[in-house]
């Protein structure tokens with residue numbers, strides 16, 4: 001290293017970017033999160049013009065730009081659209097690897113949501129697998145009010 | 155459209171960790187090289203676009219911190235957050251506006267100074283997604299599974315992308331991860347997130363690239379023969395991963411179509427001589443080649459096995475080694491443009507393509523290829 005710096009002692013400043021931040025969820029996400037917490041219901045919004053139900057719910061339709069969306073309850077059961085098994089303990093993982101992430105299209109929704117898949121051997125997860133939401137006992141109006149999805153029938 | 159050309163390129167070596175260079179040092183080196191390449195001084199630059207990302211740079215308004223080192227003091231400078239190709243798109247638009255005869259575009263990042271998993275996790279929506287802890291690798295792994303399931307593309311075909319590009323990188327003095335690999339090496343490397351092994355993933359590197367775009371009048375004064383911008387296209391897909399069919403890239407199809415129309419290309423697989431595409435992960439090279447229409451849907455893996463994309467092949471892809479050889483996030487797409495310029499000028503040395511009259515450069519930004527920018531460059535005006 002000394003040759004790169006031609007005799008200058010190399011200095012490194014170690015720090016972290018740490019700025020408190022509050023995300024106001026807005027009325028649409030607030031309603032979705034409250035329904036998860038209080039009723040264990042999963043709510044999407046539907047654009048009648050596009051005949052499409054969005055999950056997570058959207059205030060406005062991203063396709064036709066309409067503001068007239070109606071609330072719809074979707075099923076807590078659905079299909080795995082795709083998945084991965086995070087095997088390395090990536091810095092972003094809040095729990096111990098392996099973690100199975102899946103995109104799940106719930107019955108009644110036209111878009112998929114991201115969540116964990118548990119209760120299945122990581123080697124046995126398949127696209128097209130039927131899964132069911134497992135609600136958390138300790139709910140706080142957040143995405144983790146669904147603890148995870150598990151294979152249907154377990 | 156009015157004509158514009160690339161008249162200068164400057165690349166720092168892409169390295170896993172640049173101990174001796176700050177952001178500004180890298181920018182200065184790349185800009186200095188681009189000016190020398192164009193036979194210009196900083197006084198010949200009419201305006202500057204820098205491309206950066208505040209999280210990767212560890213500071214807000216990161217673009218301004220490299221302004222002085224990019225020769226922007228007393229000039230009009232603006233910035234783009236995204237891939238370098240997006241910054242170049244803006245630079246081209248400014249040049250074509252008629253207000254500026256020359257535009258300097260830079261893109262930089264130092265992946266070595268932060269934690270890429272945490273930075274890319276922060277790209278997810280904070281209310282619905284972020285706290286679950288997915289990042290770029292896990293998002294792309296899900297896309298890879300979806301793509302492979304739909305098209306029948308195999309892990310061996312993915313591995314061959316890695317073998318080809320790491321091999322090509324051995325010939326590129328600006329790459330840091332040139333390696334002679336076998337398919338077995340790739341498939342035997344650590345599984346990070348199924349189906350992506352460590353060697354299916356590009357590294358996260360340090361580097362800065364600069365290019366100089368000029369209008370027709372100024373291009374005629376350049377030291378070297380200008381490389382003409384024949385067409386560009388840019389398009390973004392939905393933000394939420396679950397809104398998209400992850401196995402396809404609609405936005406790339408649209409971006410490519412726009413660029414081809416502008417360039418007068420009707421059969422990209424035949425009319426394009428070489429391509430530098432955004433191979434952040436092995437599957438992406440194949441998926442993007444299909445989205446670009448360079449080969450038919452679900453056919454890229456088979457074409458790759460036939461050697462079509464090797465340097466002596468029908469249409470060399472990532473002859474420079476691509477991102478597998480070194481991936482300075484943000485700068486990466488600008489490096490692709492600079493590499494195509496090298497090929498068209500015949501300056502690519504050991505990895506020079508036989509025929510390089512028309513080349514394609516491609517840049518990506520966002521989770522699992524949310525948005526794409528496609529450039530068609532040509533030898534003749």
Ligand SMILES: [Zn+2]
Pocket residue numbers: 047048049050051061062063064065066
């Ligand atoms: Zn609609």
